[in-house]
Amino acid sequence: MVVMQGKYNLPEKVGGADVVEALSFQCSILYRHWRFRLKEEHYGGKTKAQARANKPLTIDNEAWVWLVDEYWGSPKQERISKINTENKLRLKETPANGSRSTARICYDMMNEPPVFSTQDLEGSSEPVEVKQKPIYVRLFEKTKK
Structure with missing residues (x-):
């Protein structure tokens, strides 16, 4: 800092x-x-020896060996990775937001201008605001396709 x-x-x-x-x-x-x-x-799909031999040019050897052996290859990290993989496979719905967060999509939807109909209502020539679905329904439809 x-x-x-x-x-x-x-x-x-x-x-x-x-x-x-x-x-x-x-x-x-x-x-x-x-x-x-x-x-x-x-590293993915390789043994530790293959990963050590496949070192990127931008990383010094000592840091690469630490990453492969002590970090990615440690029993603790492998256990965490296995649990995360199992949890990801259990998901029934996958998010379809893209790079924008759900909060950002919701904020953008709340700031969209209201939709007006050009259809006359009871003889009036004034535009009438169209009743939209609640925001939580529209958010679900937009992000869970």
């Missing part, structure tokens, strides 16, 4: 959010995704 503040001239808060905390959170997510891609490309 101090390293970020020393290297960059960051304000403490932007829009009420702690800048350093937000950057740290984002960096941790990016690091986890990077490690996941490494595992997919260089």
